Amino acid sequence: MQNRRLAGIVAMCLLAGAASAIMVQLPQADIQSQADAIVTGTVTGVSSQWNQDRTAIYTDVTIAVERADKGSVDRDVVVRVPGGEVDDIGMAVEDVPVFSVGQQVKLYLARTSTDVFELVANGQGGMIDARPVAYYSYSGYHRSPASCYYSIYSGLPSDWNSAIQAGASTWSAAGSAFRFYYNGTTGASGTIYDGINCVSRGSLGNGILAQNSYWYNRSTKHVSENDIVFNTLYGWSTSGAPGLYDVQNIGTHEQGHCLVLNDLYKAAHTELTMYGYGATGETKKSTLEPGDTAGIKYIYGVGFDRGVPALKAPAVTD
Numbered sequence: 001m002q003n004r005r006l007a008g009i010v011a012m013c014l015l016a017g018a019a020s021a022i023m024v025q026l027p028q029a030d031i032q033s034q035a036d037a038i039v040t041g042t043v044t045g046v047s048s049q050w051n052q053d054r055t056a057i058y059t060d061v062t063i064a065v066e067r068a069d070k071g072s073v074d075r076d077v078v079v080r081v082p083g084g085e086v087d088d089i090g091m092a093v094e095d096v097p098v099f100s101v102g103q104q105v106k107l108y109l110a111r112t113s114t115d116v117f118e119l120v121a122n123g124q125g126g127m128i129d130a131r132p133v134a135y136y137s138y139s140g141y142h143r144s145p146a147s148c149y150y151s152i153y154s155g156l157p158s159d160w161n162s163a164i165q166a167g168a169s170t171w172s173a174a175g176s177a178f179r180f181y182y183n184g185t186t187g188a189s190g191t192i193y194d195g196i197n198c199v200s201r202g203s204l205g206n207g208i209l210a211q212n213s214y215w216y217n218r219s220t221k222h223v224s225e226n227d228i229v230f231n232t233l234y235g236w237s238t239s240g241a242p243g244l245y246d247v248q249n250i251g252t253h254e255q256g257h258c259l260v261l262n263d264l265y266k267a268a269h270t271e272l273t274m275y276g277y278g279a280t281g282e283t284k285k286s287t288l289e290p291g292d293t294a295g296i297k298y299i300y301g302v303g304f305d306r307g308v309p310a311l312k313a314p315a316v317t318d
């Protein structure tokens with residue numbers, strides 16, 4: 001989850017492959033101070049490729065800079081974002097904006113060790129085409145058959161494991177044909193294209209509570225893999241403790257992205273599990289609201305159980 005405006009725009013532009021992360025809303029002053037450069041300009045190039053290990057796709061976005069409010073930058077800057085599309089495979093990363101040529105953007109950028117920039121906090125504070133956030137729940141990406149085997153990283157505590165399974169069960173019991181199936185623990189973790197739908201924890205950027213990345217076939221829109229990562233930067237609890245983020249609360253939200261439901265950011269959506277911001281002590285995302293159940297029923301249908309999956313369970317590696 002992230003910036004309201006950008007994330008909404010991500011949802012609107014989802015055809016290029018986007019997704020969701022649940023975010024902490026950073027103060028604008030923090031975003032500004034973390035930025036090495038603040039640029040306004042036009043997207044003139046978008047190029048996606050596999051990383052060296054072929055475990056992830058990234059995209060280089062070229063911006064023709066018209067104004068720099070901070071930092072000294074070249075006429076063209078390159079911003080590298082996770083996710084993108086190569087041949088038949090797309091990789092979508094929650095809350096990372098999707099760029100296309102011709103967009104007018106204002107971006108808060110951090111310089112990496114190379115000459116390439118990254119977005120501060122997944123693009124929080126920025127704008128694309130100055131468009132406000134739009135309601136958007138489903139973009140056509142879905143599981144087929146209507147099920148998802150998932151594995152939980154063996155390094156997670158048992159109370160985390162239980163909380164994550166509870167979240168999955170909540171979606172399975174929502175009245176649609178969709179079912180989650182727990183496939184045991186795995187030694188796999190992180191966001192790796194390995195055929196394992198993995199829930200783990202690791203280090204993510206500031207402002208991100210957790211992130212769901214998904215892989216899909218560009219022509220069928222069938223999702224083949226989801227990886228969920230909880231951010232170790234933040235404090236977690238499995239009891240809704242004040243001052244900490246609740247695992248089941250955020251986990252249920254993340255699992256909604258496995259369906260694939262998108263984040264919602266309007267004030268009218270704050271009670272929904274798919275609302276794109278999380279808070280400490282919050283547990284309301286652990287129970288689904290009518291909007292959430294309407295979403296899963298729309299995607300996967302009701303009235304009969306298509307939940308017996310034809311897919312073989314992926315290998316467990318531990």
Ligand SMILES: [Zn+2]
Pocket residue numbers: 001020021022094253254257262263275276
């Ligand atoms: Zn989200």
